[in-house]
Amino acid sequence: PKVVYVGGSGQEHAVDGAVGESVMATAVKNGVPGIIGECGGNASCATCHVWVRAEFAELVGEPDDLEQDLLEMAVSEPRDSSRLSCQIPLSPELDGLTVDVPPQQP
Numbered sequence: 852p853k854v855v856y857v858g859g860s861g862q863e864h865a866v867d868g869a870v871g872e873s874v875m876a877t878a879v880k881n882g883v884p885g886i887i888g889e890c891g892g893n894a895s896c897a898t899c900h901v902w903v904r905a906e907f908a909e910l911v912g913e914p915d916d917l918e919q920d921l922l923e924m925a926v927s928e929p930r931d932s933s934r935l936s937c938q939i940p941l942s943p944e945l946d947g948l949t950v951d952v953p954p955q956q957p
């Protein structure tokens with residue numbers, strides 16, 4: 852599935868990911884700027900924060916309680932569309948998933 856990462860000034864990075872791999876790991880592997888993934892995908896660093904585009908919100912789903920707490924406490928600009936990208940595994944249905952990358956990570 853393809854994932855599109857959009858940076859603050861509108862620059863897009865479209866990359867091909869593997870089913871089951873996270874949106875964070877896909878970004879790091881492909882050198883997408885702005886997604887760090889310091890904790891390696893354990894939902895503890897919040898340096899993989901993204902904003903999921905509205906048209907994918909339902910498909911991606913809601914964060915669990917632990918992730919929600921981190922999003923509220925640790926990211927620079929939490930929004931309703933905020934997710935930790937390490938907690939979004941790619942699936943065929945998510946092909947074309949588009950996320951906005953925040954200008955800064957915690």
Ligand code: FES
Pocket residue numbers: 875887888889890891892893894895896897898899935936937938
């Ligand atoms: Fe650390 Fe996602 S990589 S919270």
